[in-house]
Amino acid sequence: MREVTTALNDGVLTVTISRPEKKNALTDAMYGALADALEQAEASADIRVVVLRAEGEIFSAGNDLGEFAAQSRNQGPAVRQVERFLRNLVTARTPLVAAVQGKAVGVGTTMLLHCDLVVLAEGAQLMTPFVNLALVPEASSSLLMPLRIGHVRAFEMFALGDPVEARDALAWGLANRVVPRDQLHAEAQRLAARLAQRPAGAVAQAKQLMRDTDRILEQMERESRIFSAQLRSAEAKEAFQAFAEKRQPDFSRL
Structure with a gap:
């Protein structure tokens, strides 16, 4: 697809x-x-590394809020492809490299917790404003983020939704490199090329040893149940209506 x-x-x-x-x-x-691309990587011996990147000035604004709003009205798809994508991220044996510029919002940030090497452009910002939309963390980030950066930093990211600047993300262990914007994709490809020259079996085994896949999947399923229920809550309906009306949501009466 385009x-x-x-x-x-x-x-x-x-x-x-x-x-x-x-x-x-x-x-x-x-x-x-x-999700299809990750499955292609797992199925092909010719693919030794996956690089995730984006065009434009922003890595990702996260989930399309129009679709979120539709799901809150029970108008979403019967099968949510996001769940297949996230599960494939968790179970991927192929090493994943991410190249991030501009803002990475919601899943744009949480997917990075499943990547093995993360390169940020100078000026990049990581944001997880789930509670702002009356939602909860996803992609097992409620488990992985506190493990990575500690409870108080993770709670601030989730509950207040403030951006984490690239240099802080590097210092906190959310990224491997911060590079000038014009070097971002070249650096990600350079790291990917180095990985591709390593013995694929040993790399995959090392990756698996470093991750408790069953625990991550269990937490992700728990998040998904709560997320789906919260998506249909009165709080979420107010959040999406306020977004559409370009006003601040009022949760005080809920």
């Missing part, structure tokens, strides 16, 4: 989110295409 493209070169599958006119907000169909 909004998600793939290119394979020398063992590196580059997956590009390409919906810059909508700030790379992710639709159900785009999640499906991203």
Whole structure:
């Protein structure tokens, strides 16, 4: 599909989110295409590394809020492709490299917790404003984020939704590199090329040893149940209505 493209070169599958006119907000169909790409990587011995990147000035504004609003009215798809994408992130044996510029909002940040190498452009910002929309963390980030950066920092990210600047993300262990914007994709490809030259079996085994996949999936399923219920709550309806009306939500009467 046009909004998600793939290119394979020398063992590196580059997956590009390409919906810059909508700030790379992710639709159900785009999640499906991203899930397909990860499944392609797992099925092909020719693919040794996956690079996740995006066109435009923003990595991703997160989930398309129009689709969120529809789901809050029970008008969403019967099968949410985001769940397949997230599960594929968790279970991927192929190393994942992310190249992030501008804002990475919601799932744009939480997906990075499943990537093995993360390169940020100078000026990048990581944001997880789930509570702002009356929602809860997803992608097992309620488990992985506190493990990575500690409870108080993680709670501030989730509950207040303030952006984390690239240099802080690096210092906190959310990224491997911060580079000038014009070097972002070259640096990600350089790291991916190095990984592609390593013994794939040993890399995959090392990755698996470092992750408790069963625990991560269990937490993700727990999040998903709560997320789905909260998405249909009065709080969420007020949040989405306020967004559509370009006003601050009022949760005081709920």
